[in-house]
Amino acid sequence: MLAPPLILGFLGTMEIVIIAVILLLLFGTRLPKLARSMGQSVNEFKGGLEEGKQAAEDVEKATKE
Numbered sequence: 001m002l003a004p005p006l007i008l009g010f011l012g013t014m015e016i017v018i019i020a021v022i023l024l025l026l027f028g029t030r031l032p033k034l035a036r037s038m039g040q041s042v043n044e045f046k047g048g049l050e051e052g053k054q055a056a057e058d059v060e061k062a063t064k065e
Contacts (some may be wrong), residue, residue, distance in 0.1 A: 011019075
C-alpha cells in the first residue's frame, strides 16, 4: 500500500480547501500578473524558435548556392 505524502496525510479535504482559499486571498492579485508574464514568455520563446528555424533555413539556402 502506498503511503500518502506526509503533509497531506494529516489534512482532510476541508482543511485543504480552506488553505487554498486563504492562499488565493493572499496572492490573488499577483496570479493574473504571473499568468500574463508566463504567457508573454512562452510567446517570446516560440518567436525565438521561429527566428532560429528561419536563420537555419537561410544559411542552408546560402550554402547550396
